[in-house]
Amino acid sequence: MWLGTRLGKITRLAVLAPFTLVVLSLHALSADNPPLPSSAIADKVLVLKGERKLLLMKGNDVLKTYTVSLGGNPVxxxxxxxxxxxxxxxxxxxxxxxxxxxxRSIHISYPNADDVARARRLGVPTGGDLYIHGLPNDYEGPTQQLGDWTEGCIAVTNAEIEEIWRVVADGTPIEIKP
Structure with missing residues (x-):
């Protein structure tokens, strides 16, 4: 009897632990990552693909960092x-x-001249139509990140694209690093 009760508690803990971690992580994230002030303006966007991070920059200062989803074959x-x-x-x-x-989405000016030249050398189409964007309009699942799922775009949550949309003007440079 004691072993069955003990295993039941362990099973419940094992099932509830991931949900508890998600809730605590989201709470910690929101406490550590407050909204940007309405006056904030980014003058550069830096994406670190290997870290799955997007940084809004003002000069050498990081205004805010976001976790991103990338193309389904990101390396x-x-x-x-x-x-x-x-x-x-x-x-x-x-x-x-x-x-x-x-x-919402913000268009990335891919392909640049280097991308066009490389594709021409290889005899392949460059593709294009790449964006920083939120979740699909018809998506009804959880609002958190979904892993790497895009066609090559950079995805964030809907709340995050709202903030990025507000502080990034047309003409802002974006550097995407490995």
């Missing part, structure tokens, strides 16, 4: 259309899209 630079890779290099966030299929 290495984007070579061609359909490779599910997020590009690496220097681009510009050139337009905001309020009518996105992914809550």
């Amino acid at each position: 290495g630079s984007k070579i061609r259309e359909g490779d599910h890779k997020t590009p690496e290099g220097v681009y510009v966030l050139d337009r905001h899209n309020a009518y996105s299929l992914y809550h």
Whole structure:
């Protein structure tokens, strides 16, 4: 009897532990990552693919850091259309899209001249139409990150894209590093 009761408690703890960790992690994240002030303006976006981080920069200062989802095949630079890779290099966030299929989105100016030249040498299409964006408009699951799932875009939560949308103007440079 004691062993059965003890195993029942252990089973309940094993089942509840992941949910508890998620709740505590989200609480800790929100406490450590308060919203940016309404006056905040980023002058650069830095993406560290290997760390799955997007940093909003003002000069040399980090305004805020976000965890991101990348293309479903994230290691290495984007070579061609359909490779599910997020590009690496220097681009510009050139337009905001309020009518996105992914809550809101900000367009990345991929491909740049180097990307076009590489694709031409390889005889493959570069692809394009890459964005920083939120979750799909028809998504009804949890609001947290989903792992690497995009076609090559950089995805954040809907609340995070709202904040990024507000503090990043058209023409802001974005550097995407491995």
